[in-house]
Amino acid sequence: MSNVDYQSVNDIVIFGALGDLSHRKLIPALYQLDVLGLINKGSRIVGVARKTLSVDEFKHFVVDSLDSFVNESIDDVVLARFINRLIYQALDFQAYSTFDQLATLLSNQQNIRVYYFSTPAAIYGDICKGLNHAKLISDVDRVVIEKPIGHSLESSIEINNQVSKYFQEKQTYRIDHYLGKETVLNLLVLRFANSLFTNNWDRNCIDHVQITVAESVGIEGRWGFYDDAGQMRDMVQNHLLQILSLLAMEPPADLSATSVRAEKLKVVKALKPINRENIKEKTVRGQYTDGFLNGVAVSGYVNEKDANAKSNTETFVAIKAEIDNWRWKGVPFYLRTGKRMPKKHSEIVVHFKPQPHNIFQESHSDLPANKLTIRLQPDEGVELQIMNKIPGIASQMLIQENKLDLSFSDTYHNERVVDAYERLMLEILNGNQSLFVSRHEVEAAWVWADSIIAAWQTTNEAPKPYAAGSWGPVSSIALIARDDRQWVE
Numbered sequence: 001m002s003n004v005d006y007q008s009v010n011d012i013v014i015f016g017a018l019g020d021l022s023h024r025k026l027i028p029a030l031y032q033l034d035v036l037g038l039i040n041k042g043s044r045i046v047g048v049a050r051k052t053l054s055v056d057e058f059k060h061f062v063v064d065s066l067d068s069f070v071n072e073s074i075d076d077v078v079l080a081r082f083i084n085r086l087i088y089q090a091l092d093f094q095a096y097s098t099f100d101q102l103a104t105l106l107s108n109q110q111n112i113r114v115y116y117f118s119t120p121a122a123i124y125g126d127i128c129k130g131l132n133h134a135k136l137i138s139d140v141d142r143v144v145i146e147k148p149i150g151h152s153l154e155s156s157i158e159i160n161n162q163v164s165k166y167f168q169e170k171q172t173y174r175i176d177h178y179l180g181k182e183t184v185l186n187l188l189v190l191r192f193a194n195s196l197f198t199n200n201w202d203r204n205c206i207d208h209v210q211i212t213v214a215e216s217v218g219i220e221g222r223w224g225f226y227d228d229a230g231q232m233r234d235m236v237q238n239h240l241l242q243i244l245s246l247l248a249m250e251p252p253a254d255l256s257a258t259s260v261r262a263e264k265l266k267v268v269k270a271l272k273p274i275n276r277e278n279i280k281e282k283t284v285r286g287q288y289t290d291g292f293l294n295g296v297a298v299s300g301y302v303n304e305k306d307a308n309a310k311s312n313t314e315t316f317v318a319i320k321a322e323i324d325n326w327r328w329k330g331v332p333f334y335l336r337t338g339k340r341m342p343k344k345h346s347e348i349v350v351h352f353k354p355q356p357h358n359i360f361q362e363s364h365s366d367l368p369a370n371k372l373t374i375r376l377q378p379d380e381g382v383e384l385q386i387m388n389k390i391p392g393i394a395s396q397m398l399i400q401e402n403k404l405d406l407s408f409s410d411t412y413h414n415e416r417v418v419d420a421y422e423r424l425m426l427e428i429l430n431g432n433q434s435l436f437v438s439r440h441e442v443e444a445a446w447v448w449a450d451s452i453i454a455a456w457q458t459t460n461e462a463p464k465p466y467a468a469g470s471w472g473p474v475s476s477i478a479l480i481a482r483d484d485r486q487w488v489e
């Protein structure tokens with residue numbers, strides 16, 4: 001998807017450089033690109049955060065990040081080059097005059113700058129104002145903004161307006177890191193490079209789809225942020241809807257940002273609204289209680305560090321989503337995601353319709369339908385469940401359910417696993433917006449999510465408890481069982 005433009009990027013400025021995302025993901029991603037020679041020779045990496053730190057202290061922070069989060073051994077030559085790129089500037093993002101100090105650092109640079117806002121979305125507008133005050137924005141610069149953008153449609157419009165006052169849409173890269181995952185990207189190839197799937201991908205052939213994004217982690221010290229968001233805003237409004245869009249969209253004319261984003265948007269706009277009339281039938285929200293994960297006792301949500309014991313925030317969501325269009329009318333997409341589930345496990349299961357007639361009645365009264373499983377993470381792969389004859393001379397045809405299994409680690413064992421942020425960072429340097437979310441998509445996703453959140457608020461019901469280490473509240477089983485179906489475990 002990339003064209004080769006990274007040569008023109010001069011400085012990469014990370015706002016919130018001392019934060020969790022920068023430490024775990026952004027710094028390792030930039031290092032890996034440097035290993036591959038994909039960062040411009042003269043580019044500097046400028047860390048900006050609130051804390052006063054010397055450049056040497058920042059360099060230590062960066063080395064710690066690489067030691068902790070780069071899986072391969074660190075290359076000394078690249079490390080020296082990478083460290084040489086680093087600069088640090090302490091700033092209060094809400095005090096515009098302090099941005100003059102940043103201007104002094106960034107002066108005399110003619111080329112493109114990338115500004116990565118790795119901070120709470122509420123201060124994106126302040127950072128833009130500061131940059132503008134210090135005359136640090138030109139028409140070719142790029143801004144990267146993290147999800148979730150806002151807390152609702154209204155706040156998202158406000159944040160997008162604040163940013164768009166200074167950066168045009170073509171300069172704005174809205175990150176959803178799921179779009180950088182190998183297996184999520186592979187959805188495009190699977191669907192549009194294989195006629196088997198392209199031609200059978202609709203209500204005539206597919207019975208229903210299940211999308212599970214299960215996490216074993218809890219809140220990881222992010223209680224303040226998370227309690228205000230919940231799993232709906234943290235995962236469903238963005239990551240799950242992006243997966244759903246790629247899975248359900250019409251074939252785009254090409255792989256350009258304009259074509260792909262237009263098709264994804266149509267899917268989100270066609271989602272059937274969930275509101276107070278159908279909320280109980282279509283959704284389940286849960287919250288984890290004390291439990292066990294791999295035999296180890298773990299705290300319930302309200303017993304986490306810094307927790308408010310009375311919180312009603314959901315850590316689990318299950319939804320029966322429906323897409324009201326020609327292709328998908330009547331095909332439910334069951335979504336479920338939660339924290340503190342038994343393991344990290346994300347997959348899509350496409351259940352095809354059963355055969356209309358069974359000629360193998362004698363040996364097999366029930367002919368299971370085909371099932372396509374796309375394992376997103378970990379153990380990435382694609383698996384197609386089919387019926388097969390059991391070899392043998394018996395006159396009766398003995399058949400069995402079996403699978404064609406393409407495991408990525410077995411098939412591509414010589415390939416390094418590229419982290420989503422590394423891929424997305426390269427796309428930013430290359431100026432390609434295909435893997436980033438448009439403003440229209442973000443806002444359409446909020447329209448759908450806001451309606452669900454508002455309906456939950458009217459019912460005023462507490463989230464259903466589920467023990468940490470389980471697959472969610474029992475009512476999530478009932479949600480799908482009402483349609484005579486069950487979750488694939």
Ligand SMILES: NC(=O)C1=CN([C@@H]2O[C@H](COP(=O)(O)OP(=O)(O)OC[C@H]3O[C@@H](n4cnc5c(N)ncnc54)[C@H](OP(=O)(O)O)[C@@H]3O)[C@@H](O)[C@H]2O)C=CC1
Nearest residue numbers: 016018019020021049050092093118119120121146147148
């Ligand atoms: N962490 C993750 O896994 C993910 C994070 N995100 C998104 O990425 C963004 C960053 O998240 P995360 O790294 O976890 O957050 P953190 O709270 O760990 O880091 C935020 C950073 O911003 C700085 N900051 C905040 N307010 C100000 C201010 N007024 N002036 C100067 N600096 C400020 C903080 O400085 P200080 O240290 O001084 O407070 C810190 O360096 C958020 O939008 C989040 O939603 C998205 C997906 C995953």
Ligand SMILES: O=C1O[C@H](COP(=O)(O)O)[C@@H](O)[C@H](O)[C@H]1O
Nearest residue numbers: 147177215217234235239346377
């Ligand atoms: O954006 C987020 O994603 C992570 C899950 O990402 P993954 O790549 O590990 O699947 C989630 O834990 C976090 O709460 C959320 O903000």
